[in-house]
Amino acid sequence: MSVSFFKKLIVVICSSFYFLTPQASQKNSDTSSRADTLADIITADIALHRDMPLIAYQHYQKAFLRTHSPEMAA
Structure with a gap:
């Protein structure tokens, strides 16, 4: 199976678990960003275990940018 x-x-x-939390009604706009960030980190870990360092680096970079400057992550 592919990394994507x-x-x-x-x-x-991640999105489905987040919708079950009480904060979901207050912060629906952050749901996608949080799920994408977590998915990028986990995807990068999977890529590292499959010896794909470039893909891992790209996903770690996306997660870092999304966390530290959301306008740059798009």
Whole structure:
């Protein structure tokens, strides 16, 4: 299976767990960003274990930018 499949699966799982929390009604706009950030980190870990350092670096970089400067992460 490809890394993008795992990332999509992780985004769906993270989003569904976040919607179950009480804060979800207050911060719906952050849901996608948080799920994408977590998915990027987990995807990068998967890529590292599969010996794909460039893909891992790209996903870690996306997660870092999304966390530290959301306008640059788009």
